[in-house]
Amino acid sequence: MQIAETAKQDGLAPALIQRLGARPWVATVFFSAALIFLVQPMYAKMTTPLMGGAPAVWNVSLVCFQAALLGGYAYAHVLGRLKSLPLQVGIHGALLCLAALALPLSISGLFGAPDPEHPALWLTGTFLVSIAPPFAILSATAPLIQHWYARSGRHDAEDPYHLYSASNAGSLFGLIAYPLLMEPFSALSAQSLLWSGGYGLVALLLVTCGLIVIARHRQPATEAALPAPTHDSVSWKEKGYWLLLSAIPSGLLLATTSHISTDIASAPFLWAPPLIAYIATFIIVFAKTPLISPAVADKYLLFAVGAALLMLNVPIFNSQIVLVGLVVHIGALFLAALCLHGVLVSRRPAASGLTEFYLLMSLGGVLGSAFVALVAPQIFNDIHEYPLLLGAALLLSPRFLGKGIKLTLDRRTLAFGAVSLLAIGLVCAYVALTRSSHSDNMVTRRGFFGVVKVYSPEGQDLTLMQHGNTIHGAQIRSQTDRPTPLAYYNAATPIGQAFTRLSGSATHIGVVGLGAGGVACHAQPGQSFTYYEIDPIVVDLATDTDHFTFLSSCTPDAPIILGDARITLGHAAPKQFDLLLLDAFSSDSIPVHLLTREAMQLYLSRLSDDGVLVFHISNRHIDLVPVLARIGAAEQAVMRHQFYMPTPEEAAQGVQPTNVMMFAKSETALSPFAEDARWQPVTADDQRPWTDDYSNLVGAMLETHMAN
Incomplete structure (x- = not known):
């Protein structure tokens, strides 16, 4: 009845928009994220015949993808500051068409054969010319759609962050769907064509969402209800917290992957579970009603980190120990990321600062992953960044960095702090003892292809x-x-x-x-x-x-x-x-x-x-x-x-x-x-x-x- 009245009063288009509700927005962020995480294993599979099966191929690829994600978020932030919505939609539609010229996806031969002395440079350059254009423009979807949603006049428009949960659900679907559905049943060339078709679908959904917002803005009855974009000031100290709270989990993701691949079992199918756990934390913390409270996860974080540290020196001699090691280390990553991402979300700004929030969150992710993939191999001769990042996650847990960074100095908090600092000391002692033992009776060399x-x-x-x-x-x-x-x-x-x-x-x-x-x-x-x-x-x-x-x-x-x-x-x-x-x-x-x-x-x-x-x-x-x-x-x-x-x-x-x-x-x-x-x-x-x-x-x- 209400829809019929709306159709009679404002015409068919507004009635159709009302009937659709939030479905176009949810579908857009879900499918765009699924495409983003389908292309990551596809790219790794494309480069494998040229780069070998080293875990570093996956880690450097993740850095490239996160850097492209940062580029997409930066573009969304700049685009969102334009006052004209039709101009935003027009520019984005044009760039979607331009990026489509890179389809179907394939590996460019511009840089020739990989240089075994500098494989990371070759991998990065090849990514930029082969995958980056359509990937980056799709990466802008999540913040851009949420920015448009905030101006849609819907009843929950003032808090569009829940759409990021749908985005990460799409990411999780894409990551799981590739090894279970796409890889076993289709050739790589068919996968590339299928991805191109998905890109066209998402482009259509994106433009549709943009046109919906434009249509709502043109309705006199709702014009006043649609807020103009404002840009509240956020302190640099607060932005620094955003960076830190996103960098540590991102770095820990790659460090966990490196540790699993180096010291537990080296197999490409084991690169995905840590990423699945990492993405799942975003789904949980951005949901309107989180399935697991970060505060609850925080109660078990210390035990999870302790178990992970204890497992570092457990010899792997059978499949049962491999399984236990995987559960312990991925569990520690999950709880650490859930706690830190929970603090991050609790500090999110109003919708007016949404694109900047995602931009800095993405920048933190790039900094954390770049440290592990590019810097740590140069300064550590083993996977020492893994225990160090576990310790850093403890220090940034919700008991220390709750909303507003309020620290209540009760006995419970002081006891937790003392135990955490003791854990950090043990981590540092582990690193020092490991390095000193290597100098006496062991030569350890670390490079792109692993630790020897x-x-x-x-x-x-x-x-x-x-x-x-x-x-x-x-x-x-x-x-x-x-x-x-x-x-x-x-x-x-x-x-x-x-x-x-x-x-x-x-x-x-x-x-x-x-x-x-x-x-x-x-x-x-x-x-x-x-x-x-x-x-x-x-x-x-x-x-x-x-x-x-x-x-x-x-x-x-x-x-x-x-x-x-x-x-x-x-x-x-x-x-x-x-x-x-x-x-x-x-x-x-x-x-x-x-x-x-x-x-x-x-x-x-x-x-x-x-x-x-x-x-x-x-x-x-x-x-x-x-x-x-x-x-x-x-x-x-x-x-x-x-x-x-x-x-x-x-x-x-x-x-x-x-x-x-x-x-x-x-x-x-x-x-x-x-x-x-x-x-x-x-x-x-x-x-x-x-x-x-x-x-x-x-x-x-x-x-x-x-x-x-």
Whole structure:
């Protein structure tokens, strides 16, 4: 009845606007945020074949996205200060069309191949020319829509912040939908086209919301009810708090991701859960009725941070400990972000200062993430920023920084403060002790591709190379002249068996993944070795004779080619290698772009007609045998598989359990292994092989756990 009266009095358009209610606004912020967080894993997937599978690719990408988000918020802030709403809508519509020229999304070749010495610069530049234009203009949606909503004349227009909760719900949907819905069922090219269609839909919704506000402003009856934009003064001290309260959780997000990927388990599917927890806190604190009160979360923050600090030195030896570690560290991130974001929201300004609030909140996010992704690797030799940021989150918790920064000096608060300061002291002591222990018996180097450590376990005649939480090579210290290969490369392991049995026929040998160089001492007279390695730090440590002498004593003149194998191996001559070893790991996982059909085509093309490809696939989380079997079958390769468990005596000497697959172009090439029952033929199922366009890590992980 009310709608009919409105239609009769003011015409059909106002009645339609009233019928629609807040739906266009909610739909716009939800779908724009979903697109923003769909493109992030898409971009990581696009760059992976060029950058390897290091967690830093994800972290630097997040910094790029946050910087573009900051640009979008700055643009929304400037646009919102224009008095003319039609002008705002017109400018934004024009820029939406201009940014659409970058669609469909793809990786620009403007900067050529990545520079392994400066990968972050290449990644940043490529993002700017490939993804940034449509991403930045979409990033302006949340603050701009809320600014327009504040001038819409609706009953709740004076407090449009609840729309940011819908925006973060869209972010969460996009982040979860990609690995569960888009990646398993569509190729990357189809994903890009689908994203372009979504961009068009959001552009239409944005312009529609703008036209709704213009239409409401043109109604004489509501003109007076629509407030003109005002700009209340906010102190610089208050703006500083906004920056701090957004920077610490943002930095902690990346620090938690780095710690999980470096010290717990390195797998791309584990990069998303911390971000999901982080985004969920925004949904909660910006809701009209928060599901969890930040004050309630604050009660458990100290215990969560304490548990996370205690877990830092717990050795990871089985999947149960991995799961406990993930829950503890992501839980600490969630509670810390919820507490600090709750304080931030409690200090938000009136709607007139909305765009500036979001601008400074975004700037704080960029500063926090940039510190972790770009600065911390230069000043810390390990993930020390993680415990430090946990401590900082305690100091900024609601008991200290409630609304108005009012500190009540009662016994309870003083006790909490004393315990918090003690925790900070323990954090600092942890960092100091860790660094001092490294200087006595450990060399720790940190770079773009992770943390690499070289150390000698107490009481053992061994020197180990460790990347993340995985051993990448071992040498008996007392052996300097042609040391015995250990770990995965001992003569008893499948890799050692391959080198031994092919020693008479393999003249040219390629090795992808250098490690400590242990495989070098399988070299025989007349053989030539070529090594491929992506991490300059690994090369420096493996060639330092104070640590390892495999390379210097066994293949002193062998070239080491720096860069991602998909690029550098492509420069090798066709049919160059009689034996090609694929042993490329980021901590304990193989980068996905080395597990695709295009990658297999490259490997087989570099094998001689009777050449053999030996693929090291040891992994604690995913059974890669069916994954590679599908790829090998698609390329009509002959395949064998062996999982080797060392005897107790071998394990005591440093030999590791090793899982290996072998590929060749013909049965003749694998004839030296025909009578060895340990090498079993492999057949593929009818599932889809992975390609550069398609992979399904989550599905492979679930398949592995169901089989076990």
